[in-house]
Amino acid sequence: MRKYLGPLSKDNPILVQILGVCSALAVTAQLKPAVVMTLSVMVVCAVANLVISLIRNTIPPRIRIIVQLLVVSTLVIVVDQVLQAVVYDVSKMLSVFVGLIITNCIIMGRLEAFALSHKPIPSFIDGLMNGAGYGLVLVIVAFFRELLGSGTLWNYPVIPSAFYEAGYMNNGLMILPPMALILVGTLVWIQNSKKINAK
């Protein structure tokens, strides 16, 4: 069980292995798209791991990358269509970043490193946990960016209007894309300090 929980903190794909950063940051200005993105990546990662693990003994090693890409992109198309049907506004907001799940290195990385050499059920769980580890960072970053940047959470205003009357202002800088990177940098800092203290 411990092994599967690793991706949530100790082996977090974004903070420790620097994988899948590309799509992680652009969708974190608000909580809602971040959560939707998390769910999509979890689904794609888990199911892709399951499928590849099921057919791992029949894939010729030479063309495995193409096979993996095909499996992943088929799943992403399904997810994309579902998102467009169910939550159209969020899917518009995410725009190309749903498509970019295909090139998310976390998924390819887990397929290569885990699914090709393990049984289906552990692969499925591994995919799910790695998706969750990725999502955890996304949600933390989105939480702070939305709270400090627009004073809302999930589009509901949470900062009382008395604050604004007393001169409190939303920090516009938080909404800008570069702040996502700086927040992730800070998370890496916290994570590494924890690791060094534990030693």
Add this chain to the structure above:
Amino acid sequence: MRELTDIFVRSVFIDNMVFAYFLGMCSYLAVSKNVKTAFGLGIAVCFVLAVTVPVNYLIDKYLLQEGALAWLSPEMANVDLSYLSLILFIAIIAGIVQLLEMVIEKLSPVLYQALGIFLPLIAVNCAILGASLFMQEKHFPTVAHSFSYAMGSGVGWLLAIVAFAAIRERLKYSNIPQPLQEKGIAYIITGLLGIGFMAFLGI
């Protein structure tokens, strides 16, 4: 002509792949330890972008868009295949990268030596697929527009990674808190560079 230069300048500075959309971050962070390799990867990305984006543009225009198949026969005019774009784009990119690798190896061993190791990496670089998807979203009127967009994005990416690698080389001599070293500081520097690039927004 003016439009083309506009698109180029816009995609280099304002819509910079790295600083505005965070595309290609994985290789950006991994291959920026020194300026020389960063430059090699940057050139390879430019090259692949300049080939794949126009090809994907043609595919999108004549195969996938709603009504794109009208040139085959009038009945096909209302077929919309755009949901296939993801899988087709990635297949084209992977194929072209493979092809480029073989062609370069035959034609110019020197160039192959310089770019060779980077080419396979590029097939799964989000900047490449990202550029194709943005191209689809922007609905350019001609191939020339999409080419200029691709070149702009490539040059922007090159600029970003070379600037970052140069800063990273200097970092060796600075005194950074231990937990923040390497990865942490790399994120923060990219963020600061991004804020710097936002100054171009006014243009």
